[in-house]
Amino acid sequence: MGKSNTPLLRVDTLFSNVTDATGLPQNVASIIVGLIFAILIIVALYWFFGTEIGSACRATGNNEAMVRALGVDTKVTKMIALTLSNGLVGLSGGLICESQGYADIGMGTGAIVIGLAAIVIGEVLGRLTPGKLRSFGSRLTAAVVGSVVYFLIRAIVLQLGMDANDMKLISAVIVALALCIPVVWEKYQLRRAYARSAKAAPATPAANSEGGR
Template structure:
């Protein structure tokens, strides 16, 4: 077994996990706070990557500016889903599916072909590599950590504001917060735009890190996001602060990609990764429920014995 190869693979997994962690933060907003599994994610992630690659390669745009446009494009995709859900009252999951399907064709139109390489283009990572002399995975990890810290801090601040608190309350009890005079349609729209904006940013970051954008790069993104959130909950579930919960989303993403890297190094076929992702999510969701049922049954049995 090549120890050096395993170390490099794990190093790459950590850097990818951090960059995908930005996507997981977006999924956390809709899944954990708003209680919606937003399937727009698969399309908006690819949208962010496709737009970033198109502007950097086709127009020679500054890679930082391209990331901003990727973020805005993700927000527009989220707004479309929010519009379908809040104005036309289409169920959230179906609204996400409709937007995701439409984005496939839109992404292909944007790129003009199925993929765009960035091998000869400057990215935010290549400039830092030239400046420091570090490896690609190391630079990706450093920049990813800085971006993650900034985003987690910004989200922590935002959700402590009046509108952020209303957004969280919408997910907890929509009827109550509506009775207090809050426009829940607006809070849902903001949440979906914010979520998909982060997803689009993640798509742009991953695109620049891996040096190419592909029409199918967002396939299964929602599954990865859910898996990372569940893993983060299992690892850091006892930490109650909101800042810790946001951090757990990124930590879960890193652990998820480490698991994938280890399994691939052990010889698993790369074509089976989707199956592995589904198994990880299913186990992470089922195990806590099974444990709680076992504990409840045990407490009930012990109580029955005492009464007897």
């Protein structure tokens, strides 16, 4: 950047071009552009991870020893995954800078917590749904939905009057709750299943009388 803060107010951006072309407000144009990029990225990732090298990258994350035993160079798959992830980080950072109209050297602070919270919330929503998210495409979509839900929670908390300087605490609480909710929900479902099975089980037959022994 060359300096700590770079304004983009007088620079033509993707969002300003969409606003000028459609006449829509800035916030609506930001939502539309964000949805388009999210859909394109989900489709592209779904296609890539369905290929042979993409499947190898996914398998490396699940069981590196097994993938190495199958003759796959895990160093290459790790490098591909890191390159892909950092490319997506750069793309999202560029979109955020153009949307907000400036670039600040501290804008990425806490982004890891936000990403973790988005993934965890998406997984929780997937577990709580009746059908549950099992396919890879559904999990990609759940990550995007989780990020939207995360920022909605933050906006609601700020509207309730909490100090904006406590956002790190809010993020930590959201992640903790998202990690605890599925565990509590699974235990609740397990107890309900035990209670139903106990009610459905037949009564224990009475002990035989002495004459029948």
